[in-house]
Amino acid sequence: MKVQVRVMPKAGILDPQGKAIAGALARLGFEGVGDVRAGKVFRLDVAETDPAKAKEAAARMAGTLLANPVIEDYEVEVVP
Amino acid sequence: MTLQAVVVRFPGSNCDEDAHHAAATLLGAEARLVSHDTADLGEPDIVILPGGFSYGDYLRCGAMARFTKAMDFVARYAERGGAVLGICNGFQILCEAGLLPGALVQNSGLRFVCKDVYIRVETSRTFLTGGVPPGTVLRMPIAHGDGNWRAPEGALDGIVSRDQVLFRYVNAAGEREEGANPNGSLDDVAGLSNERGNVVALMPHPERAGDALLGGTDGAVLFQAAARSLLSKLVRS
Numbered sequence: 001m002k003v004q005v006r007v008m009p010k011a012g013i014l015d016p017q018g019k020a021i022a023g024a025l026a027r028l029g030f031e032g033v034g035d036v037r038a039g040k041v042f043r044l045d046v047a048e049t050d051p052a053k054a055k056e057a058a059a060r061m062a063g064t065l066l067a068n069p070v071i072e073d074y075e076v077e078v079v080p
Numbered sequence: 081m082t083l084q085a086v087v088v089r090f091p092g093s094n095c096d097e098d099a100h101h102a103a104a105t106l107l108g109a110e111a112r113l114v115s116h117d118t119a120d121l122g123e124p125d126i127v128i129l130p131g132g133f134s135y136g137d138y139l140r141c142g143a144m145a146r147f148t149k150a151m152d153f154v155a156r157y158a159e160r161g162g163a164v165l166g167i168c169n170g171f172q173i174l175c176e177a178g179l180l181p182g183a184l185v186q187n188s189g190l191r192f193v194c195k196d197v198y199i200r201v202e203t204s205r206t207f208l209t210g211g212v213p214p215g216t217v218l219r220m221p222i223a224h225g226d227g228n229w230r231a232p233e234g235a236l237d238g239i240v241s242r243d244q245v246l247f248r249y250v251n252a253a254g255e256r257e258e259g260a261n262p263n264g265s266l267d268d269v270a271g272l273s274n275e276r277g278n279v280v281a282l283m284p285h286p287e288r289a290g291d292a293l294l295g296g297t298d299g300a301v302l303f304q305a306a307a308r309s310l311l312s313k314l315v316r317s
Contacts, residue, residue, distance in 0.1 A: 009185075013230055014264065016186045065147070068140055068176065070183040070232050
C-alpha cells in the first residue's frame with residue numbers, strides 16, 4: 001500500500017526557498033502570485049493492507065524522522 | 081590530570097580533524113576521533129560534534145546523524161550532565177536531537193556564507209564561556225548554508241530569560257545591527273546552551289581560529305575557557 005506524506009514549513013516559519021521562488025515567478029512575468037511555500041513529498045510503499053494502519057505507521061515515521069515538528073507540519077494520506 | 085575528549089566522526093563530517101587538533105592542542109586533552117557507529121564512547125570529559133555535512137545534509141541538516149549509536153550515547157551522557165560541544169553541523173545535530181531548542185533552517189539570503197564574523201559572548205554560565213566576561217567580542221569564521229536559527233513557537237522569551245543564548249552576531253564594536261547577522265538567525269543567535277548549560281553549540285568555527293597562522297586566535301579563548309572549567313570540575317570530583 002502506498003502512503004504519501006506531505007511536509008510543509010509551519011505557518012510563521014520563514015521559508016527562504018519559497019520566497020526565492022516567488023521572486024523568480026514575478027521576474028518571469030507571472031503576475032498575481034503572493035506567498036509561495038516550498039515543502040517536500042514522500043511516497044512510501046508500506047507492507048500493510050489496512051489503510052488506517054498504513055496511515056498510522058506513516059504518521060509515526062513523519063513525526064520521528066520525515067518532519068521536524070519545530071519547523072514543519074505534515075499530512076498523511078493513502079494514495080493509489 | 082589530563083582531560084579526555086571525544087570527537088564524533090559522522091559520514092560527511094569535514095571538520096573532525098580540525099576539532100581533534102583543537103581538542104589536543106587548545107583544550108590540552110587526550111583526544112580521540114570515534115566513528116558514529118560506536119555505541120560506547122567511554123568516559124570522556126567532553127564530547128565534540130564537529131562541523132561538516134553529515135549524511136550529505138539529506139532530508140534536513142543533522143536529521144540522519146541524530147539517529148546514530150554515538151548520538152544515543154551523547155543523549156544519555158548529556159542527561160548525566162556531561163559536557164557536549166556542537167560546532168556548525170554539530171549545532172544542527174543537537175537541535176534535531178532535541179538536546180538544544182529550535183532548529184536551523186536555510187540562510188535568509190539563500191547563499192552558503194563563508195567569511196569571518198564577530199560574535200559576542202552573552203553569558204559566562206557555561207563551561208565554554210566560564211571566566212569569559214559577557215560582552216567579549218570574538219572574531220571567527222562561519223561556513224554554512226543553514227545557520228538561520230528558529231525558536232519553537234512561543235519559546236524565544238523563555239530561552240532568553242533562562243540565559244540560554246550563548247553568543248550573538250554583532251559588528252566589530254560588539255553592537256547588534258542588521259548587517260552583522262549573516263544568516264537571518266532569530267534574535268541574532270549564533271550559539272545556544274541547554275537549560276543546565278552542559279550542552280552548548282555555535283555556528284561559527286572556533287577550531288578554525290586557534291592559530292595566528294590560520295588568521296586568528298579568538299577561537300582559542302573558548303577552548304581555553306572550556307579547559308579551565310572542565311579541569312576544575314575534575315579536581316572537585
